[in-house]
Amino acid sequence: MHKIIAANWKMYKNTAEARATITELREVLQDTNDESRSVIIFPPFTAIQATFDAAQGSAIAVGAQDIFPAKEGAFTGEISPAMVQDCGATWVLTGHSERRHVIGESDEVVNKKTIYALHAGLNVIVCIGETLAQREAGQLYDVLSSQLQKAFENLPTPLRVDRIAVAYEPVWAIGTGQTATNPDILEAHAIIRDLLKDSVGALNSDVHILYGGSVKPENAKAILALENVDGVLVGGAALQAQSFAGIIQA
Numbered sequence: 001m002h003k004i005i006a007a008n009w010k011m012y013k014n015t016a017e018a019r020a021t022i023t024e025l026r027e028v029l030q031d032t033n034d035e036s037r038s039v040i041i042f043p044p045f046t047a048i049q050a051t052f053d054a055a056q057g058s059a060i061a062v063g064a065q066d067i068f069p070a071k072e073g074a075f076t077g078e079i080s081p082a083m084v085q086d087c088g089a090t091w092v093l094t095g096h097s098e099r100r101h102v103i104g105e106s107d108e109v110v111n112k113k114t115i116y117a118l119h120a121g122l123n124v125i126v127c128i129g130e131t132l133a134q135r136e137a138g139q140l141y142d143v144l145s146s147q148l149q150k151a152f153e154n155l156p157t158p159l160r161v162d163r164i165a166v167a168y169e170p171v172w173a174i175g176t177g178q179t180a181t182n183p184d185i186l187e188a189h190a191i192i193r194d195l196l197k198d199s200v201g202a203l204n205s206d207v208h209i210l211y212g213g214s215v216k217p218e219n220a221k222a223i224l225a226l227e228n229v230d231g232v233l234v235g236g237a238a239l240q241a242q243s244f245a246g247i248i249q250a
C-alpha cells in the first residue's frame with residue numbers, strides 16, 4: 001500500500017508563504033512522482049486556492065482542515081465542502097484534537113462532518129487519539145474504540161476505503177516534541193486495525209492508518225516502517241519545505 005504523507009499547516013501561512021513553500025517543496029522533490037508516497041497539504045482555508053495553484057502539474061493533493069456539514073445557508077463564519085472543492089481541495093480532516101479539545105467538537109459533530117464530507121465527494125482523514133490523562137488511566141482502548149465507532153457510524157454505503165483514512169494522534173504527542181514510542185504506535189495502530197473490522201469488515205486492511213504527533217525527518221523512516229503505519233500526519237515539521245521533503249523521502 002502507498003504511504004500517505006500529509007501536512008497540517010494549522011493556522012499558519014498566508015497565500016504568498018503557501019505558494020513559496022509548495023514551489024520550494026517541488027524543487028527539492030524535483031517533481032519526482034514516487035508512487036509509493038502520496039502527498040496531501042492541508043493549508044488554512046484562505047491559502048487553499050494558492051496552494052492548489054502552486055501544486056498544479058505535480059502529484060501534490062490539497063485538503064481543508066475543516067468543513068461545515070451543510071450545502072449552504074445562514075451559518076456565519078462557516079465553509080462548506082463545495083466551497084473548499086471550488087478552491088481545489090479533495091480531502092478534509094475531521095476530529096483533529098485541536099478541534100475536539102480547543103474548539104470543543106463532540107464525537108457527534110465529527111461524525112456529521114465525516115458523513116457530509118464523504119457525501120459531498122471529499123476524501124476524509126478522521127483523527128482520533130487519547131489525552132495523557134486517559135492514557136495514564138488505562139483508557140487507551142476505550143477512547144480509541146469509542147471515537148472510532150462514533151466517527152464511523154452511518155457512513156455512506158458502499159464505503160470506499162480509499163476515500164477514508166484514520167490518523168492516530170495521541171494528544172500528548174501533538175506539537176510537544178514528545179513523539180510516541182514505536183511500541184506505543186504499534187499498540188495503538190493494531191487496536192485501530194482490529195476495530196476497523198467492525199466498521200468495514202474484511203476491507204479493514206485497505207484503510208490507511210496514519211500516525212501523527214511530533215513526526216520529524218529524523219524519526220519518520222522508523223515510524224513509517226512500523227506494521228500498520230500507512231502514513232503520517234505532520235504539523236510543525238511540515239511548515240518548512242526542506243523538513244517536509246525529508247519526511248516524504250524518509
Ligand code: PGA
Nearest residue numbers: 174175213214234235236
Ligand atoms: P505536530 O502536529 O506534528 O506538530 O505534532 C501534528 C498534528 O497536529 O496533526
